[in-house]
Amino acid sequence: MTAPLPADEVAAGVTTWLAAFGEALAAGDSAAAAALFTEDCFWRDLVAFTWNIKTLEGRAEISAMLDATLPWVQPGGWAITSGGEPASAGGVTEAWIGFETAAGRGRGHLRLRGGLCWTLLTTLDELKGHEEHRGPSRPKGVGHRADPARTTWLEDREQEASALGFTEQPYVLIVGGGQAGIGLGARLRQLRVPTIIIDKHSHPGDQWRSRYKSLCLHDPVWYDHMPYLKFPEHWPVFSPKDKIADWLESYTKIMELNYWADTEATSAAYDDQAGTWTAHVERDGEPLVLRPAQLVLATGMSGRPNLPGFPGMDVFRGDQHHSSAHPGPGRYRGQRCVVIGSNNSAFDICGALWEHGADVTMVQRSSTHIVRSATLMDIGLGALYSEEAVASGMTTDKADLVFASIPYRIMHLFQIPLYDQMRERDREFYDRLEAAGFDHDWGDDGSGLFMKYLRRGSGYYIDVGAADLVANGDVALARGQVDHLTEDAVVLEDGTQLPADLVVYATGYQSMNGWAAELISQEVADQVGKCWGLGSDTTKDPGPWEGEQRNMWKPTQQEALWFHGGNLHQSRHYSLYLALQLKARQVGLPTPVYGLQEVHHLR
Numbered sequence: 001m002t003a004p005l006p007a008d009e010v011a012a013g014v015t016t017w018l019a020a021f022g023e024a025l026a027a028g029d030s031a032a033a034a035a036l037f038t039e040d041c042f043w044r045d046l047v048a049f050t051w052n053i054k055t056l057e058g059r060a061e062i063s064a065m066l067d068a069t070l071p072w073v074q075p076g077g078w079a080i081t082s083g084g085e086p087a088s089a090g091g092v093t094e095a096w097i098g099f100e101t102a103a104g105r106g107r108g109h110l111r112l113r114g115g116l117c118w119t120l121l122t123t124l125d126e127l128k129g130h131e132e133h134r135g136p137s138r139p140k141g142v143g144h145r146a147d148p149a150r151t152t153w154l155e156d157r158e159q160e161a162s163a164l165g166f167t168e169q170p171y172v173l174i175v176g177g178g179q180a181g182i183g184l185g186a187r188l189r190q191l192r193v194p195t196i197i198i199d200k201h202s203h204p205g206d207q208w209r210s211r212y213k214s215l216c217l218h219d220p221v222w223y224d225h226m227p228y229l230k231f232p233e234h235w236p237v238f239s240p241k242d243k244i245a246d247w248l249e250s251y252t253k254i255m256e257l258n259y260w261a262d263t264e265a266t267s268a269a270y271d272d273q274a275g276t277w278t279a280h281v282e283r284d285g286e287p288l289v290l291r292p293a294q295l296v297l298a299t300g301m302s303g304r305p306n307l308p309g310f311p312g313m314d315v316f317r318g319d320q321h322h323s324s325a326h327p328g329p330g331r332y333r334g335q336r337c338v339v340i341g342s343n344n345s346a347f348d349i350c351g352a353l354w355e356h357g358a359d360v361t362m363v364q365r366s367s368t369h370i371v372r373s374a375t376l377m378d379i380g381l382g383a384l385y386s387e388e389a390v391a392s393g394m395t396t397d398k399a400d401l402v403f404a405s406i407p408y409r410i411m412h413l414f415q416i417p418l419y420d421q422m423r424e425r426d427r428e429f430y431d432r433l434e435a436a437g438f439d440h441d442w443g444d445d446g447s448g449l450f451m452k453y454l455r456r457g458s459g460y461y462i463d464v465g466a467a468d469l470v471a472n473g474d475v476a477l478a479r480g481q482v483d484h485l486t487e488d489a490v491v492l493e494d495g496t497q498l499p500a501d502l503v504v505y506a507t508g509y510q511s512m513n514g515w516a517a518e519l520i521s522q523e524v525a526d527q528v529g530k531c532w533g534l535g536s537d538t539t540k541d542p543g544p545w546e547g548e549q550r551n552m553w554k555p556t557q558q559e560a561l562w563f564h565g566g567n568l569h570q571s572r573h574y575s576l577y578l579a580l581q582l583k584a585r586q587v588g589l590p591t592p593v594y595g596l597q598e599v600h601h602l603r
C-alpha cells in the first residue's frame with residue numbers, strides 16, 4: 001500500500017495544474033489545455049462555458065468546445081476554494097475550485113490522476129452585476145427616514161401582484177406549480193426576473209395532496225430540501241405527502257411568489273418575430289392572454305399517466321383507475337384488488353390495500369429492481385445525504401455538487417460496487433423474494449436504482465415494507481402480460497383469471513414532451529423530442545449516447561421553451577442553472593449555446 005501524500009504536496013499538485021490550465025485558457029490555446037487532461041477524461045459543464053448542460057468526453061471534445069467558447073467565456077481566476085482542501089486517495093486527488101468568466105463566477109470540482117485531470121466539473125454560480133441580494137446585500141426592508149410618500153412592503157407586493165400579467169407582462173411563465181415550478185420561481189424572484197407560476201390546482205401542494213393517502217417520500221429529508229429554505233431539524237426523515245404539500249404552500253407565500261392557483265394553461269404559441277409566447281390561460285374560469293418571453297414547462301415528469309388500453313376495460317364493472325388517481329385503500333376493505341405493475345406506486349398501493357383488509361394481487365409484467373430503504377440510506381446515500389454526512393460538515397449544496405461531479409458515462413462504475421454491497425447485506429431478503437416468484441433485477445449492468453432513475457425513470461421500488469408482503473404471499477403475485485379484462489376479472493395471456501372488484505393501473509408516466517404536444521403542438525413536441533434518459537442503450541433508454549438527460553433544464557430545439565422537473569434533489573440543484581440561463585437572457589447577455597442536443601427519439 002502506498003503511503004498517503006502529505007497535504008501540502010497534494011495542494012501543490014492541484015495549484016500547479018490550475019496554473020497551467022489557467023495559462024493555457026488565457027492564451028486561447030485549446031490544445032494545450034486539453035493536453036492537461038487524461039486520455040479518458042470528462043469535463044461536465046453546467047452553463048459556465050457552454051450555456052448548456054453538457055459533458056465533453058476525451059481531449060478532442062474538450063479542445064473543440066474550448067475553440068468555440070474561449071473567445072467569449074474568457075475564463076480566469078482559477079483557484080482552490082477555501083473549506084475544501086484537496087485530498088488524495090487511491091491515486092486520485094480531489095479539489096474544490098473557483099473561477100470567473102466574462103459573464104459570471106463559477107464553482108467547480110476537479111479530480112486529478114497522475115498530475116492530469118480525469119474529471120472536471122464547472123458550474124455557473126452567479127452572473128456579474130446580477131447577483132442575488134443576500135447576506136451583506138440583502139434588502140433593508142424599510143427606509144429609515146421620514147417620507148410622506150412611504151409605501152409598506154405589503155403595499156409594494158400587492159402593487160406588483162396586481163400589475164404582473166395585466167399591465168406588465170412576466171418575462172417567464174412557468175406552467176406547473178409543483179415543487180419544480182415553485183423552486184424555480186423562488187430562484188427567479190431572487191434574481192429579479194418577473195415571473196408568474198400558474199397551476200390548475202387550487203393550492204400549492206395540491207399535487208402531493210391528491211396522491212394516494214399512504215404516500216410518504218421515499219427519499220430522506222437531507223435529499224429533499226427546497227432552495228433557500230431548509231426543512232427544520234425536527235422534520236421527519238420520510239416526509240408524509242400532506243406535510244410536503246403544506247411546506248410547498250407556505251414556501252410559496254414566504255418566498256413571495258407570483259403564484260396563480262386555479263389557473264390552467266390551455267394553449268401556447270411562439271412568435272419568432274416578436275420573440276414572445278402567446279399563452280392562453282384560464283384563471284378562475286376567466287380567459288386571459290399572457291405574453292412571456294420564456295415558457296417553462298414544469299408540469300411534472302410524473303404527471304401524464306401512462307394508461308394502457310387493454311381490451312375489455314370498457315366492460316369491466318368494478319372500479320378502475322391509474323395509480324395517480326387512486327383514492328386510497330379505505331373503501332376497498334374485503335374487496336378483490338388487482339394492481340397492474342410492480343414498481344414504487346404498485347408496491348405502495350398494494351401495501352396500503354393489504355393493511356386495510358383487501359385481498360390484493362400484484363401483476364408483474366417485467367422485472368423490477370428493489371432496494372431496501374434502510375440499506376439505500378446507509379450504503380447509497382449516507383455519505384452525502386444523512387445525519388452523519390451533516391455532522392461531518394457535508395452541506396446539501398456541496399453534496400449536490402459532488403453528485404454532479406461524476407460524469408454519467410462512468411457513474412454506473414461508481415454505483416455497481418454499492419449495489420454489490422447491498423446484495424450481500426440483504427441476501428436473505430432477495431432469496432425470499434425470488435423464491436416467491438418475483439422477477440428481480442439490478443439494472444442491465446448491475447448499477448441499481450439511481451442509474452435506472454436517470455436512464456428511464458422507472459423500474460424500481462425503494463422498499464418501505466411492502467416487498468415482504470409479496471415475499472410471504474400476503475399480497476399474491478401473478479406474472480405475465482394482461483390480455484384483456486372481463487366484467488369482473490383481469491385475464492392474463494396464459495389464461496390466468498384474476499377476479500377483481502378494483503383494478504389499479506400502476507403503469508407509470510409519459511415523457512414530458514407530451515405536455516408540449518398538449519399545450520403547444522405535436523410539431524413542437526416532436527421538434528424537441530423525448531425528455532429524460534441518457535441514451536445509455538439499456539432497457540427503455542435507447543441510444544445514441546447523450547451524456548446528459550435529454551431536454552432537462554437546458555435549451556431545447558424550440559427557442560424559449562424549457563423543461564424543468566425531476567425529484568426534489570434535481571429540481572433544487574438544476575433550478576439554479578435554469579434560473580441563470582433565463583436571467584442572462586432577460587438582461588440581454590450573449591448566451592451562445594454550445595452543443596445543442598440533437599433529437600433522436602420523439603417519445
Ligand SMILES: Cc1cc2nc3c(=O)[nH]c(=O)nc-3n(C[C@H](O)[C@H](O)[C@H](O)COP(=O)(O)OP(=O)(O)OC[C@H]3O[C@@H](n4cnc5c(N)ncnc54)[C@H](O)[C@@H]3O)c2cc1C
Nearest residue numbers: 176178179180199200217218219264265299300565567568
Ligand atoms: C407516487 C410518487 C411518489 C414520489 N416520491 C418521490 C420521493 O420520494 N422523492 C422525490 O424526490 N420525488 C418523488 N416523486 C417524484 C417527484 O418528486 C414528484 O412527482 C413531484 O410531484 C414532481 O414535482 P413537479 O413540480 O416536477 O411536478 P408535479 O408535482 O407533478 O406538478 C406539476 C403541476 O403542473 C400542473 N399542471 C399541469 N398541466 C397544467 C396546465 N396546463 N396548466 C396549469 N397547471 C398545469 C399540475 O396541476 C401540477 O400541480 C414521486 C412521484 C410519485 C408519482
